[in-house]
Amino acid sequence: MKKIVVKTSKNIKDTKKIARFFVSKILKNKNKKALVVGLSGELGTGKTVFVRAVGGLLGIKRNINSPTFVIIKKYPMKNKYKYFFHLDAYRLKNEHELLQLGWREIVENKEHLVFIEWPENVVKIIPRNSHSIRISYSKKRYRTFKIQHNRRA
Secondary structure: OOOEEEEEEOOHHHHHHHHHHHHHHHOOOOOOOOEEEEEEOOOOOOHHHHHHHHHHHOOOOOOOOOOOOOOEEEEEOOOOOOEEEEEEOOOOOOHHHHHOOOHHHHHHOOOEEEEEEOHHHHHHHOOOOOEEEEEEEOHHHOEEEEEEEOOOO
C-alpha cells in the first residue's frame, strides 16, 4: 500500500518545514541500496528549492543549484549517507542515457542519497522501493507536496 502525506507550502519557510519533516522520515530508513527520491512537478514549482532545503538540513554547505545542464551533481556528506546526488532527467530522451552516466552504480550503494527531478522521463529504472514527491500549484499559487513511499512489485 502507498501511504500519501499531503503538505501545503505558502512560502520558502513552509517548504523548509516540509523538508525537515521529510528528512526526519528518511533518516529512519534501513536501506540496503541508495535511498532514491523522485521529484515531479511543472517547471518552477520548487523541486530544486526543496532539494536545497533537504541538503542544507543534512549539512551540505555548498549551494545546491539545478543540475539541468550537467544532469548529475554530487555532494559529500558526513552522516548516514556518504554522498548526496541531485539529478535532473528533464533533458534525457530515455533511461539508456541515464544508465550511461553510472545510474546503476549510484543506486546500488546504500551510502547514497539520490534526488532525481523529472523521474517520469526515466521511470523504468527508478528503483521499486523509492520515495516520490509531486509538487503542484494549489490555490493562491501555494505549493502542494504529495509525498509517498513506493513499494512497486
